[in-house]
Amino acid sequence: MTDLHTATSQADCIFCGIIAGTLPAEVIVEDDDTIAFMDISPATPGHLLVVPRAHARDLLEIDAENLDAAVRLAQRMARRVIERLDADGVNLTNACGARAGQTVFHFHIHVIPRYAEDVLQRPWEPGAGDVASIARTADLLR
Ligand code: 5GP
Numbered sequence: 001m002t003d004l005h006t007a008t009s010q011a012d013c014i015f016c017g018i019i020a021g022t023l024p025a026e027v028i029v030e031d032d033d034t035i036a037f038m039d040i041s042p043a044t045p046g047h048l049l050v051v052p053r054a055h056a057r058d059l060l061e062i063d064a065e066n067l068d069a070a071v072r073l074a075q076r077m078a079r080r081v082i083e084r085l086d087a088d089g090v091n092l093t094n095a096c097g098a099r100a101g102q103t104v105f106h107f108h109i110h111v112i113p114r115y116a117e118d119v120l121q122r123p124w125e126p127g128a129g130d131v132a133s134i135a136r137t138a139d140l141l142r
């Protein structure tokens, strides 16, 4: 039985459609393993998505080779937005799971150029942590 989450492409996946050329996109770069195209609802000018060609649902499912290829292309795109768009910085983000904000279930890395004048904020409010709680959680993770 085919596992739809790890199949090479998935019929109802928007990004598989873009990769196959059946859906339109502003493609920036593509190679054998990955593609980068503009996000249709950009957070800032130049917001693009780096996507492995092979369908994998998310960070938990993607294989190491495709993850590696995607991270490398994300770095290339980060350098490019700094150079060509005169961005002041860049955020790479990934949402893994609906609770984390994932809406397209084909692994992708957001490359979001940052500008001095943009109004984006980090998704949490930094505050003082509880030292004992941090230590307990650290124990769970070791
Ligand atoms: P997520 O919410 O899964 O982290 O990111 C999905 C991203 O895909 C969103 O930023 C959304 O704007 C973008 N997106 C959704 N549909 C399309 C589409 O059809 N074309 C393009 N280029 N981007 C899309």
Ligand code: ZN
Binding pocket: 009, 010, 013, 014, 015, 016, 017, 054, 055, 056, 105, 106
């Ligand atoms: Zn897909």
